[in-house]
Amino acid sequence: MNLQLILPEFAVLGLGLLVFFLDLLAPEGASRRYLGWVCAAGFAVILAVLLASPFPQGPSTAFGGLFIADSLARVFEVLFLSAALLASLASVDALEARGVAWAGEYYFLLVMVTLAMMCLASAGDLLSLYVALELNSLGFYALVSILKGRSLVSSEAGIKYLILGAIASALLLYGFSILYGLSGTLSLQGLAAWSQGAAHSPALLLALALVTAGLAFKVSLVPFHMWAPDVYQAAPTPITAFLSVASKAAGLALLMRVLDTSFHSLAGVWDKLLMVMMALTFVWANVVALKQRDLKRLMAYSSVAQAGYLMIGIVAGTPLGLQAVLFYALVYLFTNMAAFQVIQLVSVKGSPELSGLKGLARRSPGLALIMLCAVLSLGGIPPFGGFFGKYFLFAAGVQEGLLSGRVWLLALVAFAVVMSIVSLFYYLVIIKQMYIEPSADEAPVAAPAAARIALGLCTLMILVTGVYPSPILDWLKQALP
């Protein structure tokens, strides 16, 4: 067994323990602000090493196939670590601002969920996948409700997330059990081999439906999305951001691992399921977002809608489609992180409502500009990454639709395009608040160093992915030949 394969996970675990012990060692009542920096530094180092090292050649497994270290997993590791890095940076000042006393536990949980997601992406077996998923979920349940003493809503968000998450988890588990019954194996590769010749028995379809539903919860597709707005609204902003990008990416990893890899031969079945949910998502998320006043809720609905777009690539199922999904996930990561970072800075002293952004262009032109980039990127406007990302996704969809004659997919892409106009409305409303509306408060919004670093990184990536995406595409192409 090659333990080298699992080195990144070990490193992250080590980081978690380091944080945990540093917290223990620090005297009672002392500032634990530096823990954020430690976390960020740790993530940055691991990330740098990962980026510098070459992709694993071919799938390498450890623990008897329960753990896969392939290039896909590597890409997701990079995604999660980037998100974690940004979330740590965002947390440095956010925790102080919200007065969270349990910073040590906070960072420990943050590292744990990151670890869980990395394991998730590397899972080679339904069991390890499920365990990693639960580790991730439990960590997030706790993180979401960490502001407990502050308000009634954080425990509300926690219990909602837990109940609904547990249902999804039960659905997934039930589906897994049927799959196990049908195939006699839990290994993803085994399932892939088995599904080659599998008949479309009702039990198999049922299992696929349950598994897809469970995964849809994770990426928040309508109608399994309803937890997202409530949880996003109440969670600490860095966690919301982390949840919105990393947890969704984890869901994508699962979709790619389970559906696209193990059940590739049944694509004609599960793509229907996803397409039904996509259609619902495009309508529901975009339309309901129009009526939102709370910024984080608005972003929640936006992220639900974005999940719908991501599904185009998954449904297309082609190398191009999967590449597009990964690229968009990457863009979306930086974009959403930037947006939430700005929201967090603005709502430290201001309102978490949409109106809290009023006059931001006068108060802090830089922040407003970054938010503008982020929002436009989300809206798919050039020259930002979201544009190329969406273009890429739509290209994958149109390619499949036109060249493989999947008319429904083509229609769905057209529908996505139409609904993206609706989405533009609420993105423009955000811009309107910042640039057009005057503000009563003229004082600039404070942007501490950690936030500046995070924002700078995000903005840079939003622009690079939009203007010159070629290197990133090449990198992804190595991962998904």
Place this chain on the structure above:
Amino acid sequence: MIPGVGIGHFLVLSAALFSVGLYGVIARRSAVGVLMGLELMFNAANLNLVAFNAYLHSGAMAGQMFTLFTITIAAAEATVGLALVVSIFRARRSVRLEHVDLLKG
């Protein structure tokens, strides 16, 4: 295995438990009741796994192993869930889930 009892019997039982559990999750007023419903759902899946392992795939222990892990995880989840219930109760002096609706829209 059990004379006159096929895998189908176990499956129907688990389906029933799963459905009943889901009903409990949706319809119970008390948050604790909801958590109990969730346990039923997990157990339904566990029963499936064990039954499949016994009836169809007895060559390995994958189903049983999975069940062991899920039992543990369910316990952990119950712990966190109950902690949340307690914290909600502290804040609201009630665990009626339908009143927990500050976040909406």
Place this chain on the structure above:
Amino acid sequence: MTFSTATWIVPLLPLGGFLFNFLFGRGSRRLVPRVALLAVGSALALSLVLAAQVLGDPAPKVDGIPWLSVTNQVFGHFTISVGTLLDPLSAMMLVVVTLVSFLVHLYSLGYMSEDPGLARFFMYLGLFTFSMLGLVVSPNLFQMYIFWELVGLCSYLLIGFYTTKPEANQACKKAFVVNRVGDLGMFLGILFLSYYLGTSDFSAIAAHLGSWPLFGPAWLPLGAVALLLFCGAVGKSAQFPLHVWLPDAMEGPTPVSALIHAATMVAAGVFMVARVYAVFDASLMGSVNAPLVVACVGGFTSLFAATIACTQFDIKRVLAYSTLSQLGYMVMALGAGGLGVTAGAFHLFTHAFFKALLFLGAGSVIHAVHSNDVRAMGGLRRKMPLTGITFLVASLAISGIWPFAGFFSKDMILAALKDAHMTGLYVLAAAVAFLTAFYMFRLYFLTFEGKEPEHGHPHESPWTMTLPLVVLAVLSLGAGFAGLDFGGRSFGSYIRFDRSPTLASDWTRAQGLALAHPKAVGDYRLATALWAAPALPPTAATGLPAPAPATIPPAQESRAFVLDYSVAVPATLLGLAGIFLAFGVYRLKWIDPGRVARALGPVYTTVYNKYYVDEFYRWMMDHVYYVVSGAIAWFDRHVVDGVMNGLALLMQVAGGALRRLQTGRAQAYALAMLGGILILLGALKVFVP
């Protein structure tokens, strides 16, 4: 310098003057008029030289450069050229335009001397002169249209010269829009003609007419095309029903009325019809007799306007209606064909002088008494003898009294009508001759004879104003003799219309081609569809209607004009009778015109109110056009835009509705998940076999 180059230069001179004044004049009251006068004067001189040359060598000379060129499958290169065409007709027009323009420039030096907009006025005049000259020398219909519009612009600017006067603003707008209606027809005519003939060059139109088989056997659209072109003339030359703008155009400064709205621009319609008369003539072979329509429109207008002129009290309006009437006369002459074309052009020529003279005289009067109303005038001949006498000369000329110019041209028109056997119109023309004499002398007597008004001290105008009067009076007296035969050469020997000898045979050939030529088939269908040709029995071979048997009306040969006493004597007598009646009523006061008016009752009121045509148009604008416009605006805002806003609203409403489903209760969300599962299972049932 060749003919062609010189012809280029004539219009460019006033343009140069205009540009100089525009760029460097800085509104100078001294510099601008002088430059303008100089430019027009040199143009006049050059025109005279050219005219003299043309008298020696009347063959048309064409020159041009491509103005617009587009690659095209049908044409290879579709090109529109600008250039010059010098022939007797354009030479005549060059002289008339530059001469009247020069005189008006001179006159305006005095007339406008106190106006603050003097420089602007002279710039407009220069621009107009350029445009009019450009129109006159046009070698093709497109260029003519270009300058046609430009003179319209100048007319617009000059009518609205007194920008602060609401009536002037209304009038200039009206003039432009009404002209546009005519221009629309003309443009369509040009479009049709150039498409079907493949050319719009005047020199080529006649040659192409017969050889182009497209019109099919019935020749119907050609008559329609002719009439569409005539629409332009109806607008520009203010024929009924588009005459309404010309009386209102009198809101402009009087020299402008003389130049544009009496002598030159309004004659452009006549000029244009004369230019393309071949088209009108060829239409005789179809079932639309375009010349007859032209003659009738002209005749009607002349009578119509003459009756109105008898009832008006505004000196300029009387002259305006007189202009209308005389233009109708010219148009009527054109409709007669043959000699009529010469007659129309000849009347244009003479009329330019005496009508300009009348207007300038009226201007002189207005300058003196500061009023337009003849009832406020009287006995002015003693105060302003020169003005009075020249006015009298012009009145005699327009009344057709020998030896004044009008006598000859009017006589030629009557002769042409007689030639064409248009008896009804002949009688009408005679009646108009009587009416003309009557209202002109009514005007003369009311203005220059009789009692002087109580107050005011009118005085003779300065020399800059009287000199043009004298020059024009001389021309009004002498120009008519140009119509007479001088050793085989006369006005009519230069400016005449002769049917192309090949036309008839070409036409017969065309009938054959119409059946063979595939392109003709489609257009024949167009022709029948558009104009509902009489259905002809299809021939067995092609399934197409057989050609109608050729019935070519006899050509009305242009002939040298010889005084025909059977025409001249009654006409002169009618003119004298008109003068006598006016003398009796307005000088000797046999009867009180007011009583006559009251006796006529509603008839008089109707005529006095110009037959309510203006009111009708006003009503149409207010109650039809602006209602439609308002309806469209409303439709756009509320229906078309409403759909867009409705979509947005729908999204918002849907958002509000779906948002309510997010109740905040976790268990409702769980129920939604259950529903989702069932939906997914249902979808599998539906989509997966």
Place this chain on the structure above:
Amino acid sequence: MNAFPILSAIWLAPFVTGLLIMAFVPDTRIQAIKWLSLGASGLSLLLTVWLLAQFDYGRAGQLQFAERFSLVPSLGVEYHLGADGISLLMVVLNSLILFTGVLASWGLKHRGKEFFVLLLLLGGGVFGVFTSFNLYVFFALYEVAVLPMYLLIGIWGTGPKEYSAMKLTLMLMGGSAFLLLGILALYYGSTPHTLDIFELNKAAMAGQFSPGFQKLWFPVLFLGFGVLAALWPLHTWSPDGHASAPTAVSMLHAGVLMKLGAYGCLRVAIFLLPAGAHFWAPLIAVLALVNIVYGSIGAAAQTDLKYVTAYSSVSHMGLVLLGLATLDTLGMNGAVLQMFAHGIMTGTFFALIGMTYGRTHTRLMPKLGGLAQVMPFIAAAYVIAGMAGLGLPGLSSFPAELLVFLGAYFTQDLFFKVVAVIALTSIVFTALYVLRVLQKTFYGPITEPHYKELGDATLVERIPVVILITVMVLVGVYPFPVLRLIDGGLIAVAQTLGSLPR
């Protein structure tokens, strides 16, 4: 052939200047910002003039000054700039309008930095679109050019500016969303997959796009661009948008952006899907006809000067679309020339309306009157622009309209002849509303006593108007050279459409 990437320089000059101003110049130094903006747009103008001089007119149909640089090879995304006759003319138009637009905004006081930055970004984007020959970059810059409108109208506009800005942006973006689909369809419809316009054209000529494909995707592309060209009934963003926008933005929007739509219709929809164009041309002609007649009649009912101009734009853009729909060289030449002419003319209109509004603080005709007495320059310029609007010969619109009508009538199709005849009636309606504006606004007695104290245009205000009117007159008097540019550029299109032999 050219070592110096002149086309990049043209679009980057304003674009990069905009970014630099945004990054480095504090908003208190408004004077510096203005001069920088003027310099950048002036540089583009100069480069354009140089381009005009360097251009090989004999090869106006071919791409010149090409620059290529691959961005995403796997998806055919390439930075590919070039200019043929049509592009060049549009670049000229944009540089004129941008330069004059900056001048027309000279008096701006409120949030000047952001305004000029956005203006420059917009202008730069437009240059990029007109010279891009890779559909991806074309489309990306197209959106870059549209989006700043939202802020420009939303911040500096008047009236219901937020509503107008939102409507405008959403409708235009809606159109562009369809474009995205169409572009992807073209990409995957061609073999080998390409986004290069000329390569795609070759694919079309080689019959790679089946008639069914073309019939399906042509309307998607044409309507997508048609929204921006104010194709009825998708034009309703235009009256509100133009009315609410500040002067320079109206100028750029009506003057250039709407042409972007028409340019796209020609360059992408018609050029790449000829069979689709033939199939749909009658419908487009009908819609264009509605534009023309409906716009010109509707304009007569407006009381706001900007609304009048907006409806006139609807009508005039209808002429462009009609010219395109003829699919004949005459009509398309007319359409492209009309794009240019309308751009110049409407730019002038909006500049003048801006000056009038800046003085009287109203644009409602019932409240205006007699302004010619106090502001003769503005009045005279307005008359000239108005005359261009009603297609007076001697001004640039006339040859354009002439060619459009000729083109529509000279097709072999009876249907188009009827359309041409009906469309021609608009010259009367146009005259009516144009003259009505002149009468109500500039002529007659002065309606409000305080108008007597108003001054005429200042020197800075006069410069843009003089420039635009000069161009208007030059092109109107002698359109021959301009048409040479267009004609050369259109030969390839006509060959694709089969209306010229290959």
Place this chain on the structure above:
Amino acid sequence: MQLSTAIFYLCAGLSVFSAVRVVTVRNVFHAALFLALTLALLAVLYLLLNAEFVAVVQLLVYVGAVIVLIIFAVMLTAQIGDAGVGQTNRLAVPAALGCAALFLVLQKALLSAPWAPTEAPAPAAGAPVLSNLQAVGMSLLNDYVYPFELTALILFTALIGAVLIARKDTE
């Protein structure tokens, strides 16, 4: 009928009954007891299926720990004797209908599946025959060490999380 068959039917019937009671009984405390009963009955079924270790764990973890926790929670949140109030919310009817439909679909799909057993690999010669307990232990620490470790992290995380959540705020 053999004993095991009878036990199966008894346990299955009882467990369904008690499960229904769990979700319908008014008193939450009683519900917890019914849950315990259900879980215990399932443990019996596990025994019937030769999964002794699972049965034991089921009893230990569920009945021994989770139920206790739940009862604690019930007590802490003073829900006992709250029987006067209905224990179902307004969603009961749609939930019942939906779950009934789900049940029908589930059983129909599961019963119509071609359940095919996999061939058990022939036990390696000489390999010791292991009891269930031993086998579980072996595979837990060999094949499943990775999820095992992860589960340890889960418990740790859940512990920290639960403490974090249930703590009393100092403010």
